[in-house]
Amino acid sequence: MRWGLRFRLLLAFVSVTLLAVAVTAWSSARSASAALVEATERQLTGVVAERIGAVAPQLSYPPDQESLDRLRSAVGPETVVTYGQLSSVGGDRTGLVTGALRDAVRTRGRLVAQRIVAAGRPWLLVGTPVVVTAPDGGRSPSGIEVYSVFPLAEVERQVDGLGRVAVGTAAPAVPLAVLLAVLAANSVLRPVRRLRDTARRLAAGDLDARSTPRGADELTELTVTLNRMAGSLQASMEELRRMQADARRFTADVSHELRTPLSTLTAVVEVLASAADGMAPDARESAELAITEVHRLVRLVEDLMEVSRFDAGTARPRVEEVDVADAVRECLRARGWSDRVELVAAQGVRVPVDRRRLDVVVANLVGNALRHGAPPVRVTVSAAARQVRVEVTDGGPGLPDAVLPHVFDRFYKHDAARTRTPGSGLGLAIARENARLHGGDITAANAAGGGARFTLRLPRDPEDG
Incomplete structure (x- = not known):
C-alpha cells in the first residue's frame, strides 16, 4: 500500500503532537502524584509525632500495660506499642508492620516511614521510638516503640483521578493536532502541487509552463530551478526545431535543384549506354560505372524528395x-x-x-x-x-x-x-x-x-x- 505525501505529513505531525502531549501529561501526572503521596506521608507522620508528643510526658517510666494502652489509644486505631515484653495492639492491620521497619527504627533511633502494598492495596507504615526529655533538657530513649498502619486507598484514588484529568486535558489536543496538521500539510503541499502541475504540462509538451515562486524557502528555490530548467529546455527545443526546419528545407531545396541537371544527365547516360557496346573495354567499363552511379544518384534524389514531403507533411495518399x-x-x-x-x-x-x-x-x-x-x-x-x-x-x-x-x-x-x-x-x-x-x-x-x-x-x- 502506497501512502501519499499528505497522509504521511498528517501522520507524522499528529504522531509527534500526541507523543509530546502524552509525555507532558504523563510527566505532570506523575509529578503531581508523587507530590500528593509525599504530602500525605508528611501529614500522617506529623500526626503520629504530634499525638505521641502530647501523651508521652504524662506516662510513667518504666511504663506499665496501662501506659502502653493509653499511648496506643492516643495515636490511632491501627497501632501497636511495645516495651520490652509488653505490647498493646489495636486493629487488624498491625500485622503489616515489617521487620525491616522495626530494624530501621531501632537502628536509626528516629521516626521512619515505609510504603507497602498488601492485598492489592497501598499502605503507609510509620514507626518511631518514644524519647524522654529530662528536666535539664536532655533526651534519652524510653524503650517504647510505636508502629501505626495507615491506608493509602484514598490517595490512590486521587492519583487515578489526576491521571484521568491528564488524559482529559490531553484529549482536546487530538482534534487540534489534526487541524494544525491539515493546515501545515496544505501549506507544504500547495507549492508541491503547483510544481507537479507544471512538470506535467512540461511533460505534455507545453514548454511555456512555469510556476510562480512564493516565499524564500527550499520549495521556492526548487520552483526557481524548475523554471530555469524549463526555460533552458524550451530554448534548446526551439533551436532544435529551427535546425531541423533548416535541414529539411535544405534537403528539399537541394533535391529540387538537382532534378533539372539530373534529367539532363540521365538523358546523356542513356545515349552513352546505347553506344557502350562499340567502346573499347576500358572505356565501356568506365561508361557502365558512370551509368550505374547516375542511376544511383537519381534514386537518391527521388528518395530525398520523398523524405522531404514526409517531413513537410505534404505527402498525401491516394x-x-x-x-x-x-x-x-x-x-x-x-x-x-x-x-x-x-x-x-x-x-x-x-x-x-x-x-x-x-x-x-x-x-x-x-x-x-x-x-x-x-x-x-x-x-x-x-x-x-x-x-x-x-x-x-x-x-x-x-x-x-x-x-x-x-x-x-x-x-x-x-x-x-x-x-x-x-x-x-x-x-x-x-x-x-x-x-x-x-x-x-x-x-x-x-x-x-x-x-x-x-x-x-x-x-x-x-x-x-
Whole structure:
C-alpha cells in the first residue's frame, strides 16, 4: 500500500503532537502524584509525632500495660506499642508492620516511614521510638516503640483521578493536532502541487509552463530551478526545431535543384549506354560505372524528395480499395522477382491504401531481403478482423541485436563496408513512413528458424489507424 505525501505529513505531525502531549501529561501526572503521596506521608507522620508528643510526658517510666494502652489509644486505631515484653495492639492491620521497619527504627533511633502494598492495596507504615526529655533538657530513649498502619486507598484514588484529568486535558489536543496538521500539510503541499502541475504540462509538451515562486524557502528555490530548467529546455527545443526546419528545407531545396541537371544527365547516360557496346573495354567499363552511379544518384534524389514531403507533411495518399495479393504479385512481377520470391497469399484480402505507396513498401522490404538475406525469401499475406499483415522473411543469418533498433533510421547501414551498395539507406525509413501514412506500421525482428522478418500492418478501416 502506497501512502501519499499528505497522509504521511498528517501522520507524522499528529504522531509527534500526541507523543509530546502524552509525555507532558504523563510527566505532570506523575509529578503531581508523587507530590500528593509525599504530602500525605508528611501529614500522617506529623500526626503520629504530634499525638505521641502530647501523651508521652504524662506516662510513667518504666511504663506499665496501662501506659502502653493509653499511648496506643492516643495515636490511632491501627497501632501497636511495645516495651520490652509488653505490647498493646489495636486493629487488624498491625500485622503489616515489617521487620525491616522495626530494624530501621531501632537502628536509626528516629521516626521512619515505609510504603507497602498488601492485598492489592497501598499502605503507609510509620514507626518511631518514644524519647524522654529530662528536666535539664536532655533526651534519652524510653524503650517504647510505636508502629501505626495507615491506608493509602484514598490517595490512590486521587492519583487515578489526576491521571484521568491528564488524559482529559490531553484529549482536546487530538482534534487540534489534526487541524494544525491539515493546515501545515496544505501549506507544504500547495507549492508541491503547483510544481507537479507544471512538470506535467512540461511533460505534455507545453514548454511555456512555469510556476510562480512564493516565499524564500527550499520549495521556492526548487520552483526557481524548475523554471530555469524549463526555460533552458524550451530554448534548446526551439533551436532544435529551427535546425531541423533548416535541414529539411535544405534537403528539399537541394533535391529540387538537382532534378533539372539530373534529367539532363540521365538523358546523356542513356545515349552513352546505347553506344557502350562499340567502346573499347576500358572505356565501356568506365561508361557502365558512370551509368550505374547516375542511376544511383537519381534514386537518391527521388528518395530525398520523398523524405522531404514526409517531413513537410505534404505527402498525401491516394486511397483506393486494393487486393493486397494482386498488388504484391504485380510488384514482384514488375521487378523480375517472381521466380526468386515465394508468395503465400489468399485472394480477396482487400484494404484501402495508396497502391503506388504500397508497391514502394513491398519493393523496399523484398529488395532488402534479396540483397542482404538469403533464399528462400517468402512474402505472406494474412488478414485479421481489423488489420492486414504482409510479412517478408528470408533465410539469411538474421539481424544482429545491435542493428534491430536502427534498421529504420535514415541513412543507416549496419555494414560500413557497403558504402557503395545501390541502396541509399533511406528505403526502410521511407517504407515505414508510408505505412504510418496509412495508419499502420512496420516492425523488424528475427524469425524463430533464423533469418530476418519484416511485418507490415495496415488497418482494414482507416479510422482504426
